[in-house]
Amino acid sequence: MADILIKDGFIITMDAQRRILERGSVAIEGDKITAVGKDVEERADTVIDARGKAVLPGLINAHTHLSMTLLRGIADDMPLMEWLEKKIWPIEKNLTAQDCYFGALLGCLEMIKSGTTCFADQYFFMEDVARAVEEAGLRAMLSHGIIELGDPKRRESELRAGEKLVKTCHGAAGGRIQTMFGPHASYTCSPECLMQVKELAKKYKVGIHVHISETQDEVDKIMKEYGKRPVEHLDSIGFLGPEVLAAHCIWLTEREIGIVQKQGVKPVHNPVSNMKTASGVAPVPEMLAAGIPVSLGTDGAASNNSLDMFNEMKFAALLSKVHKLDPVAVPAQVALEMATINGAIALGLQDSIGSLEAGKKADIVLVDLQKPHFKPLHSVISHLVYSAVGSDVDTTIVDGKVLMQGRKVLTLDEDKVLREAQKSSDDFLARGAGKK
Amino acid sequence: MADILIKDGFIITMDAQRRILERGSVAIEGDKITAVGKDVEERADTVIDARGKAVLPGLINAHTHLSMTLLRGIADDMPLMEWLEKKIWPIEKNLTAQDCYFGALLGCLEMIKSGTTCFADQYFFMEDVARAVEEAGLRAMLSHGIIELGDPKRRESELRAGEKLVKTCHGAAGGRIQTMFGPHASYTCSPECLMQVKELAKKYKVGIHVHISETQDEVDKIMKEYGKRPVEHLDSIGFLGPEVLAAHCIWLTEREIGIVQKQGVKPVHNPVSNMKTASGVAPVPEMLAAGIPVSLGTDGAASNNSLDMFNEMKFAALLSKVHKLDPVAVPAQVALEMATINGAIALGLQDSIGSLEAGKKADIVLVDLQKPHFKPLHSVISHLVYSAVGSDVDTTIVDGKVLMQGRKVLTLDEDKVLREAQKSSDDFLARGAGKK
Numbered sequence: 001m002a003d004i005l006i007k008d009g010f011i012i013t014m015d016a017q018r019r020i021l022e023r024g025s026v027a028i029e030g031d032k033i034t035a036v037g038k039d040v041e042e043r044a045d046t047v048i049d050a051r052g053k054a055v056l057p058g059l060i061n062a063h064t065h066l067s068m069t070l071l072r073g074i075a076d077d078m079p080l081m082e083w084l085e086k087k088i089w090p091i092e093k094n095l096t097a098q099d100c101y102f103g104a105l106l107g108c109l110e111m112i113k114s115g116t117t118c119f120a121d122q123y124f125f126m127e128d129v130a131r132a133v134e135e136a137g138l139r140a141m142l143s144h145g146i147i148e149l150g151d152p153k154r155r156e157s158e159l160r161a162g163e164k165l166v167k168t169c170h171g172a173a174g175g176r177i178q179t180m181f182g183p184h185a186s187y188t189c190s191p192e193c194l195m196q197v198k199e200l201a202k203k204y205k206v207g208i209h210v211h212i213s214e215t216q217d218e219v220d221k222i223m224k225e226y227g228k229r230p231v232e233h234l235d236s237i238g239f240l241g242p243e244v245l246a247a248h249c250i251w252l253t254e255r256e257i258g259i260v261q262k263q264g265v266k267p268v269h270n271p272v273s274n275m276k277t278a279s280g281v282a283p284v285p286e287m288l289a290a291g292i293p294v295s296l297g298t299d300g301a302a303s304n305n306s307l308d309m310f311n312e313m314k315f316a317a318l319l320s321k322v323h324k325l326d327p328v329a330v331p332a333q334v335a336l337e338m339a340t341i342n343g344a345i346a347l348g349l350q351d352s353i354g355s356l357e358a359g360k361k362a363d364i365v366l367v368d369l370q371k372p373h374f375k376p377l378h379s380v381i382s383h384l385v386y387s388a389v390g391s392d393v394d395t396t397i398v399d400g401k402v403l404m405q406g407r408k409v410l411t412l413d414e415d416k417v418l419r420e421a422q423k424s425s426d427d428f429l430a431r432g433a434g435k436k
Numbered sequence: 437m438a439d440i441l442i443k444d445g446f447i448i449t450m451d452a453q454r455r456i457l458e459r460g461s462v463a464i465e466g467d468k469i470t471a472v473g474k475d476v477e478e479r480a481d482t483v484i485d486a487r488g489k490a491v492l493p494g495l496i497n498a499h500t501h502l503s504m505t506l507l508r509g510i511a512d513d514m515p516l517m518e519w520l521e522k523k524i525w526p527i528e529k530n531l532t533a534q535d536c537y538f539g540a541l542l543g544c545l546e547m548i549k550s551g552t553t554c555f556a557d558q559y560f561f562m563e564d565v566a567r568a569v570e571e572a573g574l575r576a577m578l579s580h581g582i583i584e585l586g587d588p589k590r591r592e593s594e595l596r597a598g599e600k601l602v603k604t605c606h607g608a609a610g611g612r613i614q615t616m617f618g619p620h621a622s623y624t625c626s627p628e629c630l631m632q633v634k635e636l637a638k639k640y641k642v643g644i645h646v647h648i649s650e651t652q653d654e655v656d657k658i659m660k661e662y663g664k665r666p667v668e669h670l671d672s673i674g675f676l677g678p679e680v681l682a683a684h685c686i687w688l689t690e691r692e693i694g695i696v697q698k699q700g701v702k703p704v705h706n707p708v709s710n711m712k713t714a715s716g717v718a719p720v721p722e723m724l725a726a727g728i729p730v731s732l733g734t735d736g737a738a739s740n741n742s743l744d745m746f747n748e749m750k751f752a753a754l755l756s757k758v759h760k761l762d763p764v765a766v767p768a769q770v771a772l773e774m775a776t777i778n779g780a781i782a783l784g785l786q787d788s789i790g791s792l793e794a795g796k797k798a799d800i801v802l803v804d805l806q807k808p809h810f811k812p813l814h815s816v817i818s819h820l821v822y823s824a825v826g827s828d829v830d831t832t833i834v835d836g837k838v839l840m841q842g843r844k845v846l847t848l849d850e851d852k853v854l855r856e857a858q859k860s861s862d863d864f865l866a867r868g869a870g871k872k
Contacts (some may be wrong), residue, residue: 072811073818077753077767110808216761237466246620275754276822305822311747315754317513318711322755327714368445372546373742373826375508375854376861382509386712386741389825390809418811425812 002027002044010051013354058117058363059309060343061266063297067103071302100125106421108136114390122182143182214248231256234314266346273299308390332385366395438463438480445486494553494799495745496779499704499733503539507738536561542857546574548827558618579618650684667692702782709735731782744826768821802831841861
């Protein structure tokens with residue numbers, strides 16, 4: 001007998017055949033999916049009526065800085081360096097472990113309410129982020145953001161902090177939390193640092209979460225320092241490989257796309273953030289055409305200003321179309337792949353999440369289609385990408401546990417999280433003001 | 437004594453000073469706003485508690501084809517001409533007055549639920565659209581879409597249809613419905629047709645709703661036929677003027693922007709549709725810099741696939757930023773202006789809507805800010821543009837009448853509208869299939 005039976009929904013499997021079952025069911029036992037099909041006749045402790053709802057794999061946000069939800073809307077519409085130097089970095093210096101915990105809780109709450117079940121994070125105070133993830137019930141791939149600027153002392157302490165996170169949190173929360181090393185970027189980490197990270201990642205059998213080619217300025221810097229473009233530079237020092245999760249990947253030449261493909265690097269597209277910071281447009285159609293499983297992320301809420309992966313899918317599909325002046329670029333189906341199965345591949349979790357198949361973890365979201373913006377209903381995939389928003393999610397399940405049902409979050413006290421996040425943000429802004 | 441008092445909200449006035457009142461009130465008597473301020477101490481029949489809510493002018497969707505909500509998601513991700521010729525136009529041939537009525541009702545429902553209070557429409561069976569608008573309680577500027585392709589007979593009948601709409605519907609629904617003439621575009625209407633429209637619009641003292649320079653293909657066609665670019669061509673025949681509402685305006689040269697500015701033409705930016713059909717990016721920052729009050733529209737739901745003006749504001753702000761590689765282009769405040777006061781100016785309704793000021797019509801929406809994606813709260817404007825979605829709207833008021841409160845729509849039977857729209861769409865698709 002199943003623990004949970006999700007019955008009579010539009011099942012979007014995202015399996016190898018990308019099957020859609022118009023009236024299908026998903027059975028869950030413990031943390032796993034045990035059956036997906038039209039004729040699942042299991043009895044279950046809990047039956048979830050999915051009539052008029054889409055049932056899809058939980059969305060995977062493959063690049064974010066979760067605690068930055070606390071910086072949402074604090075500064076917008078500024079040149080990137082001014083924004084970082086005058087606003088974000090001074091504020092970040094004031095962030096405490098508790099701020100990061102409350103920011104992470106707020107981010108977890110927003111993700112549960114918008115259908116994201118797993119995310120890859122790179123920031124500070126990551127043990128506190130892990131605590132928030134454990135309480136919220138989400139799945140996460142956490143990394144400590146390493147910035148060393150060629151300073152050997154700082155490198156040592158940062159590498160130890162990264163290693164500590166891996167040691168203490170990898171496999172935590174019943175396996176829901178995994179870890180990576182998080183060297184920030186090739187312009188903030190020396191080749192020595194990057195290669196020590198590479199060794200550590202190999203030692204601990206974990207991945208590496210890094211930013212690559214986000215801005216033209218970054219490309220110029222790396223060209224000036226190393227005489228090579230970022231991907232070429234990282235390739236030349238032996239840093240790249242299939243364990244590398246690479247956010248942005250905007251300013252890539254054809255040759256660099258070839259390197260990314262050959263080395264099995266996993267690029268994460270962040271269309272909203274890239275548009276908001278005016279960084280540029282990643283060559284997503286070209287990467288997909290090269291067989292690269294491009295995934296999707298929101299980046300931090302400070303440069304988005306949302307963690308809504310439904311919104312992100314729409315932006316991903318539309319940005320490539322207008323950039324290439326090609327309405328066929330990144331169809332809805334592909335945008336949904338980027339946010340589900342490609343995200344799983346990017347995080348090395350394709351055997352456990354990213355599609356609805358027997359044997360995989362039960363990370364599932366239900367979208368309520370009984371709304372004006374989903375009518376008429378002819379193509380569920382089109383509606384999920386072009387018409388849906390996060391608040392259309394009715395039910396969120398992770399690891400077989402219902403985190404939200406009927407939009408009521410069961411793992412967190414929503415009002416309390418909102419209150420604490422506001423207070424935390426007010427406090428660190430006041431602390432910042434006091435220091436001036 | 438006021439009829440309605442909206443109390444203690446974040447009042448986003450969008451008045452000339454763009455005042456924001458952190459804890460302010462709005463008093464309504466009949467269809468009008470009678471007071472806006474911090475110290476409005478009126479008693480009222482109905483008091484709406486706006487604590488924790490933003491109170492802003494109803495959003496104005498300055499270019500749509502409302503009944504096309506019925507074609508939502510029927511065909512996506514196709515080259516524009518294939519999409520039109522193989523999908524949209526054959527379907528449109530099968531549309532009946534009743535289809536357009538149900539499509540319009542569905543569109544009205546979606547707009548009420550996403551904070552749009554007024555829209556400019558161009559389509560067919562517009563008397564039936566007017567009927568839906570009257571029932572829904574929205575404000576609208578309706579026009580009959582004229583396509584004559586140089587055929588004098590067709591021109592005559594289309595002009596009469598346009599004139600009939602103006603005669604029967606202008607000022608209907610207690611003044612909530614106004615009309616325009618709707619010549620489709622310069623590649624579907626001859627100069628003779630356009631100039632007859634111009635004369636009729638003058639005679640009836642109404643505006644003109646047209647598409648200009650949506651695609652490069654359109655520019656090529658007009659260049660080939662008239663030896664001039666679209667704006668130049670329309671200017672040379674004497675068609676342009678302040679009464680012209682011009683959707684898209686994408687492929688404009690600097691010289692054409694100068695003409696638009698000089699003639700007082702009102703361009704409507706449609707970022708989502710332009711991205712989805714891969715038509716291009718309108719020179720919005722350039723037009724704004726020239727002092728042109730660019731407004732905002734969703735276009736039809738078939739090419740969006742949503743009527744959510746909050747989503748549209750985010751796209752408008754972000755598309756210009758990435759296109760110009762300038763993070764300062766189209767700030768949040770400007771995007772909100774495009775969707776409110778500029779929309780009012782574009783429709784010639786700036787004396788009655790577009791801002792919250794005593795004497796203006798009471799077209800007001802309340803946005804519930806007590807949600808994770810609005811925390812922390814430091815800048816309401818930033819949140820409304822970058823974090824909000826239509827479903828954050830709690831209350832929608834038009835002409836002093838509450839159309840939705842607590843997300844419950846009071847003027848329409850939501851379930852019935854959804855059912856009828858689905859049935860109507862299934863029926864015309866079946867009719868189309870039968871004819872093949």
